[in-house]
Amino acid sequence: MSIVVVGTVAFDTVETPFGKGENVLGGSATYFSTSASFFTDVSLVAVVGEDFPQEHVQFLQSRDIDTAGLQRIPGKTFHWTGKYGYDLNEAQTLDTQLNVLTEFRPNLPESYRDAEYVFLANIDPDLQMDVLDQVRAPKLVACDTMNFWISSKPESLKKVLQKVDLVVINEGEARQFTGEANLVKAARSIISLGCKRLVVKRGEYGVLMFTKDSVFAAPAYPLEQVFDPTGAGDTFAGGLMGYLANTGDLSEDGIRQAIIFGSVMASFNVEDFSLERMKRLEYREIEARYKNFKSLTSFRDIEPL
Amino acid sequence: MSIVVVGTVAFDTVETPFGKGENVLGGSATYFSTSASFFTDVSLVAVVGEDFPQEHVQFLQSRDIDTAGLQRIPGKTFHWTGKYGYDLNEAQTLDTQLNVLTEFRPNLPESYRDAEYVFLANIDPDLQMDVLDQVRAPKLVACDTMNFWISSKPESLKKVLQKVDLVVINEGEARQFTGEANLVKAARSIISLGCKRLVVKRGEYGVLMFTKDSVFAAPAYPLEQVFDPTGAGDTFAGGLMGYLANTGDLSEDGIRQAIIFGSVMASFNVEDFSLERMKRLEYREIEARYKNFKSLTSFRDIEPL
Numbered sequence: 001m002s003i004v005v006v007g008t009v010a011f012d013t014v015e016t017p018f019g020k021g022e023n024v025l026g027g028s029a030t031y032f033s034t035s036a037s038f039f040t041d042v043s044l045v046a047v048v049g050e051d052f053p054q055e056h057v058q059f060l061q062s063r064d065i066d067t068a069g070l071q072r073i074p075g076k077t078f079h080w081t082g083k084y085g086y087d088l089n090e091a092q093t094l095d096t097q098l099n100v101l102t103e104f105r106p107n108l109p110e111s112y113r114d115a116e117y118v119f120l121a122n123i124d125p126d127l128q129m130d131v132l133d134q135v136r137a138p139k140l141v142a143c144d145t146m147n148f149w150i151s152s153k154p155e156s157l158k159k160v161l162q163k164v165d166l167v168v169i170n171e172g173e174a175r176q177f178t179g180e181a182n183l184v185k186a187a188r189s190i191i192s193l194g195c196k197r198l199v200v201k202r203g204e205y206g207v208l209m210f211t212k213d214s215v216f217a218a219p220a221y222p223l224e225q226v227f228d229p230t231g232a233g234d235t236f237a238g239g240l241m242g243y244l245a246n247t248g249d250l251s252e253d254g255i256r257q258a259i260i261f262g263s264v265m266a267s268f269n270v271e272d273f274s275l276e277r278m279k280r281l282e283y284r285e286i287e288a289r290y291k292n293f294k295s296l297t298s299f300r301d302i303e304p305l
Numbered sequence: 306m307s308i309v310v311v312g313t314v315a316f317d318t319v320e321t322p323f324g325k326g327e328n329v330l331g332g333s334a335t336y337f338s339t340s341a342s343f344f345t346d347v348s349l350v351a352v353v354g355e356d357f358p359q360e361h362v363q364f365l366q367s368r369d370i371d372t373a374g375l376q377r378i379p380g381k382t383f384h385w386t387g388k389y390g391y392d393l394n395e396a397q398t399l400d401t402q403l404n405v406l407t408e409f410r411p412n413l414p415e416s417y418r419d420a421e422y423v424f425l426a427n428i429d430p431d432l433q434m435d436v437l438d439q440v441r442a443p444k445l446v447a448c449d450t451m452n453f454w455i456s457s458k459p460e461s462l463k464k465v466l467q468k469v470d471l472v473v474i475n476e477g478e479a480r481q482f483t484g485e486a487n488l489v490k491a492a493r494s495i496i497s498l499g500c501k502r503l504v505v506k507r508g509e510y511g512v513l514m515f516t517k518d519s520v521f522a523a524p525a526y527p528l529e530q531v532f533d534p535t536g537a538g539d540t541f542a543g544g545l546m547g548y549l550a551n552t553g554d555l556s557e558d559g560i561r562q563a564i565i566f567g568s569v570m571a572s573f574n575v576e577d578f579s580l581e582r583m584k585r586l587e588y589r590e591i592e593a594r595y596k597n598f599k600s601l602t603s604f605r606d607i608e609p610l
Contacts, residue, residue, distance in 0.1 A: 017486070086486035181322070181391035183509075184529040204488075205510040208527060217601050219522035222513060224489045256604040290607045296522050297602055299561040302595045 002041035002066075003245050004112045005032045006131045007121025007234070008101060009046040009056075009070065012274065013081040016088070018227045024274035025056050026080065028121035028144070031231035034278045035238025035265045036119075037063040038286060040245040042238075043112050045069035045131070047104040049077040059279070068109045075100040088229045088270075089203035108134045117245040119237060120164070122146045125156035132163055140250060142166035142241060144233065150177045162194035168237050171202045183208070184215075199240070199259065201233050209259055214252060218259050219297060221267035221289065228273045232266040235278070239265030264289045307346035307371075308550050309417045310337045311436045312426025312539070313406065314351040314361075314375065317579065318386040321393070323532045329579035330361050331385060333426035333449070336536035339583045340543025340570045341424075342368040343591060345550040347543075348417050350374035350436070352409040354382040364584070373414045380405040393534045393575075394508035413439045422550040424542060425469070427451045430461035437468055445555060447471035447546060449538065455482045467499035473542050476507045488513070489520075504545070504564065506538050514564055519557060523564050524602060526572035526594065533578045537571045540583070544570030569594045 012026030033042040043066035052072065060067055081095035106127055113136050120128040120143035128143055135141075141164045149157050150173060157177075161167055167190065171183060180186035187198050187210040198210045204226075206219040240262030247254060264286055271277045317331030338347040348371035357377065365372055386400035411432055418441050425433040425448035433448055440446075446469045454462050455478060462482075466472055472495065476488060485491035492503050492515040503515045509531075511524040545567030552559060569591055576582045 182529060182531065184527045188529075202510065205507065206522075206524075208524075215527050215601055216604070217511075217524035217527070218604070219511075219513075219524065222489045222520050222522070224487060224493075226487065253605055257607075260604055287607060294604075294606060296520055297604075299521070299523070299565055299599075299602075300558055301599060302562075302592060 002043060002115060003036055003117040003119060003241055004043045004045065004069075004108065004115035004135070005029050005036070005119040005121060005238075006045040006106045006128070007032060007119075007123060008078055009044075009048050009052070010078040010080055012230060013079070014083070014228055014230050014273065016084045016228050017086055019273065021228065021273040023079075025059070026230060026274060027078065028231075028234045030060070030275065031234035031269065032119055032121055032238040032241075033060065033065045034063055034275055035235040035269070036242030036245070037065050038265070038281070038283060039239070039242030039261070042066065042242070043069055043109075043115065045106050045108060045112070047071045047073060047100050049073065049075045049100040052077045059275075069107075069112060071104075071107070073100050073103060075103070082230070084229060088226050091230070106131050106134075116140070117241055118142070119241050120144070120160070121234060121237075122149075125149050125153050125160045128160045129156065129163075132160070139248075140165045140241075140244060142168060142237065144168045144237060145173065146170075147173055147176055158193055161190065164195055166197040166199065167195045168199045168201065168233070170233070171200050174198075174200050184210075197255070201236065203229070203232075206263065207236070207259060209255070211252075216256050216259065218256075218263050218293075220263060221293065221296070223267060223271065226270045229270050231275070232270050235269040236262040236266040238262070260290060260293050261286070264293060307348060307420060308341055308422040308424060308546055309348045309350065309374075309413065309420035309440070310334050310341070310424040310426060310543075311350040311411045311433070312337060312424075312428060313383055314349075314353050314357070315383040315385055317535055318384070319388070319533055319535050319578065321389040321533050322391055324578065326533065326578040328384075330364070331535060331579060332383065333536075333539045335365070335580065336539035336574065337424055337426055337543040337546075338365065338370045339368055339580055340540040340574070341547030341550070342370055343570070343586070343588060344544070344547030344566070347371065347547070348374060348414075348420065350411050350413060350417070352376045352378060352405050354378065354380045354405045357382045364580075374412075374417060376409075376412070378405050378408060380408070387535070389534060393531050396535070411436050411439075421445070422546055423447070424546050425449070425465070426539060426542075427454075430454050430458050430465045433465045434461065434468075437465070444553075445470045445546075445549060447473060447542065449473045449542060450478065451475075452478055452481055463498055466495065469500055471502040471504065472500045473504045473506065473538070473545075475538070476505050479503075479505050489515075502560070506541065508534070508537075511568065512541070512564060514560070516557075521561050521564065523561075523568050523598075525568060526598065526601070528572060528576065531575045534575050536580070537575050540574040541567040541571040543567070565595060565598050566591070569598060
């Protein structure tokens with residue numbers, strides 16, 4: 001089974017207390033597809049400008065990512081500049097050059113339209129809806145969003161949420177979107193809009209996954225070195241969706257397992273700048289860290305006193 | 306087996322977005338001993354003033370807590386006034402009236418000195434050391450502390466940490482104490498001082514427990530209503546130590562189970578002001594929530610792709 005991801009391919013300039021990366025490869029679709037490619041076939045839809053180097057395209061292709069949907073148009077590639085302090089949970093955006101992103105109209109190649117798994121990364125919810133109209137019978141659609149769309153296009157966003165199976169959102173954004181300080185209430189409120197599952201990302205504290213009648217808590221992997229959190233959320237989503245597409249198991253148990261694989265992938269990604277850690281990651285490391293997650297969280301069943 | 310706890314018995318005046326409690330029963334030893342009393346016998350060492358009502362002493366005794374070590378001396382009882390905003394993870398201290406606490410010299414009744422489990426709640430580390438000198442052969446000693454002692458008596462605190470088996474500390478305090486932004490590094494640094502186990506409390510994000518060669522992550526129970534987080538940390542420690550004293554199982558597995566019981570107790574305590582929820586809590590509810598923690602965190606072992 002294969003996944004289609006629609007999102008951004010970008011240049012990032014990122015500064016953390018541990019170093020700086022200038023004009024490095026970034027973007028939600030880049031992180032997502034690289035992460036998912038460890039588990040399944042991925043097809044990417046995004047736009048870049050004339051300045052986007054062929055070596056980055058070759059990297060994606062080296063991961064067997066289908067780049068037929070990567071449009072190259074006149075102009076410059078989307079460029080995000082951000083900074084992290086010692087609190088690595090929150091990026092400070094210093095500059096956003098949308099460039100060719102302003103002209104992005106996702107147009108799915110015919111071969112993409114039968115995709116069974118679709119990830120709508122963080123882009124304009126109206127474009128997310130456009131994509132939904134182009135896919136024929138997906139088994140599972142997930143989406144991400146951000147504070148900018150919550151405040152500028154809440155109604156469009158609500159329509160998207162009603163149509164997707166799984167929403168991935170940051171903790172602060174869940175609170176912002178619903179006006180609820182309590183996260184459980186915020187989650188219930190988003191689910192009541194019509195999405196079946198909500199995954200709330202909490203940075204170094206892990207994730208909570210809500211359905212109408214269940215909650216699953218997964219920690220983040222405790223790391224001694226976090227170099228750059230950029231892309232952690234999309235790498236998480238890539239591992240989650242990639243594993244789901246691989247197994248096709250959409251039961252609660254199957255999705256919980258996929259959440260852990262997502263957490264594993266994110267934990268590797270933050271160990272280095274840009275996609276450097278992904279570039280040298282091997283599948284046996286993923287399996288080993290999954291097992292570490294198991295021992296990190298295991299405790300005995302209750303024995304009556 | 307029984308526990309001795311040394312700490313504070315206090316009046317609290319607490320305001321949260323959900324209400325206000327004036328001059329309600331509080332204090333670290335109060336929360337700890339009430340919580341631990343669901344699992345084992347507890348003996349309390351603390352000081353109160355002449356204004357402390359007999360009904361509160363009777364409440365502690367109704368929970369079979371030994372109050373022989375509760376000194377009553379001339380003056381007024383310790384009074385803490387604090388406030389929580391919508392971010393219930395952090396209390397803002399508005400006023401601290403130490404009152405009789407300034408004259409507190411923990412003096413353990415002879416019958417307490419053979420205690421096998423000792424909890425040194427958050428008090429002056431020099432007093433914590435005094436207590437350590439009075440107990441003969443404890444099986445397990447745990448301690449808590451706070452930012453005030455970290456900045457005012459770091460050397461005394463280090464001596465205490467070297468002598469105890471288990472340290473319970475807030476996330477921010479672990480960072481403050483070690484000057485390490487990364488929590489795993491901060492934990493390793495505290496363990497290198499000589500304590501065997503470190504439990505880092507992260508409020509609504511749960512706890513991490515570190516030893517030299519293991520980490521355990523437990524989430525907090527996701528609650529739709531959190532009325533008052535006051536005492537959550539001491540209630541957690543009470544459940545943890547109470548369960549350990551009950552089973553005597555100090556293996557990694559035994560302590561992990563105790564961590565979950567502590568988390569269960571804390572999750573109940575925050576559901577109402579002061580100790581109101583504890584007063585109406587029944588053991589079957591504790592067991593039921595332990596089982597909920599199990600389903601909250603369970604996921605399958607890895608199956609090779």
